[in-house]
Amino acid sequence: MPNSISKVLIGVGGGIAAYKVCELVSSLFKTGVEVRVILTNSAQAFITPLTLATLSRHQAYTDDMFWQPTHSRPLHIELGEWADLLVIAPLTANTLAKLTYGMADNLLTNTVLASTCPVLLAPAMNTDMWEQLAVQRNWQQLLTDSRYHGMSTASGLLACDRVGAGRMAEPPEILTYIQSLLHTGGKRDLAGKRVLISAGGTREYLDPVRFIGNPSTGKMGLALAQAALHRGANVTLVHGPASWNVPLGVQAIPVVNAEEMQQVMGEYFTSADIIVMSAAVADVKPRDYSTEKLPKRSLPQSLPLESVPDIVSQLAKLKQPHQQLIGFAAQSGDIITPALEKLQHKKLDAIVANPIDKTDSGFGSDNNQAVFLDKQGRHREIPPCSKLQMAHHLFDFVSNGKN
Known part of the structure; x- marks a missing residue:
């Protein structure tokens, strides 16, 4: 692992799995990682910026700050250059589609395009949504970009009472993947092996x-x-x-x-x-x-x-x-x-x-x-x-x- 302090930027999408991000942010901070958090507007319906600001010991970022900049440089540029790794959890079908086609209509998607670091994706959605042909096509297409690292979804009882695929990976598993990417810088030297x-x-x-x-x-x-x-x-x-x-x-x-x-x-x-x-x-x-x-x-x-x-x-x-x-x-x-x-x-x-x-x-x-x-x-x-x-x-x- 790098000797310098690692910097991880977490983007939170609008899904019930957003509550799991609290454990992830807390765990990252305890390991000595600097953590910053961006919440989409939809994410704030499930978890508050204050909660994540408290756990990360740093102000959480929202679209209000993006559209009303108070920084000397654009916020999405500063955050994109700051991060060693960007994690999006939960990744929703909406954000997945935006990333696949290079769209940038909020702080999170603009920051992704303004960064060059690896991006770890932890999708979460209803089983029928996850299994839609359009969603799977977007998922596979996005993963052809070497920047993006995708975590598999787990199967089980979902918040909608459906039993099936679509559960977001648990925070300890996401934390382990983050630690790996901070070590490798995102390289896939064992691809195809x-x-x-x-x-x-x-x-x-x-x-x-x-x-x-x-x-x-x-x-x-x-x-x-x-x-x-x-x-x-x-x-x-x-x-x-x-x-x-x-x-x-x-x-x-x-x-x-x-x-x-x-x-x-x-x-x-x-x-x-x-x-x-x-x-x-x-x-x-x-x-x-x-x-x-x-x-x-x-x-x-x-x-x-x-x-x-x-x-x-x-x-x-x-x-x-x-x-x-x-x-x-x-x-x-x-x-x-x-x-x-x-x-x-x-x-x-x-x-x-x-x-x-x-x-x-x-x-x-x-x-x-x-x-x-x-x-x-x-x-x-x-x-x-x-x-x-x-x-x-x-x-x-x-x-x-x-x-």
Whole structure:
């Protein structure tokens, strides 16, 4: 992420989802981002300028200020030049149509045309409105402009009591996309690429309630999927048991044990361009499985074990020259030596060595730190940062290391 303070301009359209923008503005401010807000006239029927001014710690802008300028320079020019990123949430069918055809009849649309920064769009509308041929045509046409980054709509119960597509993405998901765009500047260096990611821990069951596992939550793999998606990739995420929500736009395939993960990864491997094995796959499993819960008195005093498939080694044998296979090595103590051994022995293109014995890092944490190593001998140390930042640093590293 940039060292300087990032500046995000949020345009609020006229829809019931406008109330969600309060959480987004508050969250952005808490992360140290400078936030400014423009409300359309319709948006003010759902939320007040005072509310957003209070949350952003700055005056909110309305059309009244645009048509009665008090600045030395036109307001839309100043705001367009100020912003590092422009977010429109909720994006209504009306504003979508205006943007598609380059119309500028209010402060928000004039500011969009007076800016050159990336624009993140979070549409929200009734299902029938969203699915109209004209709306979908406008949406697809607008996204052909590289400035615009579109978030998928979610399905569910809408304010009109209709159940279907058209729900605006939730504020945490919009916040994550904003953080990605502030890191990349809007570049889509993974556009057209298929990225296959494994995430989380596997569980090897002794009976229906007991298993051999590990503390992995899959948060690193989730961050990798988000980062790849935001950089334009087609993303497939194969994950063990997890408590988080799958990002809109990511194909997610849940699995439980190593054998299931091996099967799914094998199915999708051939068509993938970049494969990231961030999952914490079990090394062994109980030799015997009971279909019924074993009474405590029947538990074996010593547990016979057998090996599970070494997924990354098997994938490495199938790897084609155009593919990049990246592994993870979670270690305590010396993290470099075992990571280098794994990189070479398993014929990986790159590996992430990350410590599990550091504060606020590794399993279960929202943050991480690591050393990246690749087969060309490159070495890059990543200090403590969020797992989303770590994911972007990894894709930067991999992209820069391609021959």
